[in-house]
Amino acid sequence: MHHYDIMLTRAINHLAGTSSLLDMFLVDLTKAGVPIMVLAVALQWWRKDDRPGVRHTLISSGMAFLLGLAINQAILIFIHRIRPYDAGLTHLLIAPNPDFSFPSDHATASMAIAVTFLLRGSRRWGGAFLMVACIICFSRVYVGTHYLTDVLGGAVTASLAAFLVTGLYRKGTRLDRRLTEIF
Incomplete structure (x- = not known):
């Protein structure tokens, strides 16, 4: 399994440098993708249609986002995986990161939003967020910072946190x- 992980990581990262436009897009997305997704979630707070339902989904996605990142921090106590660029496996397109590699916080944050929206029945937004989250995940390997x-x-x-x-957080509870009535 480890062999395939290295092979696929290298194959994806090897694409870097073949297109300056693709490099620029994926570097920008890897840096700003999660904040843009969070902004897209936050701006929905003032939607007029099904306000309680929309707000419930927004709060749920925020909770899953934070819970997923908390789970990652617990995992990092036990798993100290060095970054692939530190192991000499990838070419890094962004500034190095001093923490450990597994699991990816960017993947967790973006997928927590997408999966929560899908679980809460928001297929249109959930599908859009899932597409962006998958590209963010790809970008993290592409830029050389993750396996x-x-x-x-x-x-x-992210999926565990969203589930x-x-x-646990039910719609219509006190x-x-x-x-959901804030603001």
């Missing part, structure tokens, strides 16, 4: 009504 299994691990922690939040 492929790092982003897959991030997607798993937990969906199961807490939900209080949170």
